[in-house]
Amino acid sequence: MAHLTPDLQNYFGHMRQQGGVVVETLPKLDLDSYIKNYEGRTQFDRLLHIGRSSIPLCVDALKAAVKEAKAGGDVGRYNEAWENIRVAAPHEPEAIKDEEWIARQKDINKKESTRLESNLSGYKQNGIKESIRMGNEDLGQHYEQIGKLKEASDAYGRMRHEVSTTKHIMDCCQRLISVALQRRDWSSIISNIAKISSIQGVEDDRAMQPYIKIVSGIGYLGQGLFKEAADNLLRADLSAPADTFNDIATPNDVAIYGGLLALAVMDRGRLQTRVLDNPQFRVFLETESHIRKAITHFVSGRYSACLSILESYKVDYLLDIYLSKHVENIFSQIRQKCITQYFVPFSCVTLDSLNETFAHDGQSIEAELVDMIRSGSLNARIDSESRLLVAVQSDPRLEMQYAALKAARKYEDEAKERLRRINLIAAGLEVKAGKQQPGGDAAWTESASLGAAS
Known part of the structure; x- marks a missing residue:
């Protein structure tokens, strides 16, 4: 980082201490073209994330974030962007705090809040449900635009009490999802998507289908549930206009999210059928041909080429907010x-060949192999003397014996349970089924009342 200004060195040194993502390499994306693909408040979020993560794009992204904040009414966002550029590039014009704009915008926001709250109070006195619902919606939208996300969520939540049609329910849930995405409240996203999905016929709505699947995928991704995220993203249908969800993600994002997650959790057969042969997802893959090539290489057994492609785009992935x-x-x-x-067809492989195929320049993957063996993801052992990775051969006879013993124990347990129940019934006791225990068989409770007494 010797080529950086002292201000940027201090700025990104602080980011590293906070555990933030710091990228030193110039990404493939063009900042202006990239950000024009989005609408709404996600533009600021993405600009600020890039400004706080990318050393080459830091100043340009933060300057654009300041401009974007001032184009709206969120004073908190402006202060956040200004605080960052003040430290990273104090000599830029945007680093001078616009106190006049802040005071003027705060006054505008306060007056609008008072007006909308007064309107809502009048609607409540009149008792017209539709007016109350719209009043809460207007107030929630205003709070969201000025950055009061908790208040916006509360206002949208109050809309539920006045909904009268399925469209109102969908609108309410979508408003709550919008706020939850900004707050990174992943469980709320999944909960509200489930409410939308439960409405009859909504899954067949061409405009709503991609929204449901993409938002679900992002929600599960945020929770680290890669399989569930991939399943939803791969089912998104782009037959609807793409601008129905570009305030959240673009088709390019869907291709990257879905393709990477599928590579992480699916085997070669499912990658072929669920991704490459999927006519719906193929439309997304056409926007990011490198993802399609990486998956094709993996399915074809060209693992080094697959990883090479992904590594060349890793910087861009690190600059994505989700x-x-x-x-x-x-x-x-x-x-x-x-x-x-790569190791499956062989009984042993030299460490040198593995390093040549998978290791980064001047490094060894031996430590990585040890971790994989310990975690159970690789059934092998390392012969350090011969520098070989040797497959651990299973003993079919031993496995058969273990299976036979397990089956015998299960049969014995079931026989004892049946005999116990027969004896209880023979003694005139009443046997009732209890509640299902998590992860186990149904529990049984015995009533002490005799059959004759009942």
């Missing part, structure tokens, strides 16, 4: 799958 925190985990899972699949 993906950045999970990139290392996703890449680790994909690497482990590639190593495991």
